[in-house]
Amino acid sequence: LAKTTQPISMDSYEGQEVNITCSHNNIATNDYITWYQQFPSQGPRFIIQGYKTKVTNEVASLFIPADRKSSTLSLPRVSLSDTAVYYCLVGAIGGFKTIFGAGTRLFVKA
């Protein structure tokens, strides 16, 4: 499994757009990039997954450059309830992503 590197923490204010970048230099050809969100004392929740270019859903967007060595999770207009830990994972569909890493602790202020 490709190792991922993310910032340990980020601060933002309500209403701002937040971009969290994940580095995965050793990503394999059949690997996808998946992001999870976790609130304290809860299990992680799937946010978004992508392979290349851009993926958007009702919660977030995921930007993946052509070389796929990094990816950026974009959260538009964050609110206080977006304060959480965000994990980036890399692995093959049908394979198994076992390494969550330390994640990025996002703190949204009023």
Place this chain on the structure above:
Amino acid sequence: KAGVTQTPRYLIKTRGQQVTLSCSPISGHRSVSWYQQTPGQGLQFLFEYFSETQRNKGNFPGRFSGRQFSNSRSEMNVSTLELGDSALYLCASRPDTGTSVDEQYFGPGTRLTVT
């Protein structure tokens, strides 16, 4: 569909005892995985079961074991508990492989405290 359920939600045990945690996956999901989460080590993978067989295993001692039943429900057992086993134990299920989106669905966890 009901989500992943875990029982019990909270548990207090004494060092040296053993404990069994239970997980019921989402209906139709055959893969169940277990994770241990602690403030110091983060989220660490314990093992994965698929169709009653252990398919993947993390780097934990043999005191940690699990099993899966024919209805996909899974149990995790920790024997000879140590203080360091105090953690949030999370169970996750996912659909069969081959789906275009490979997401895991996590339960609320069991908070185990070892005294």
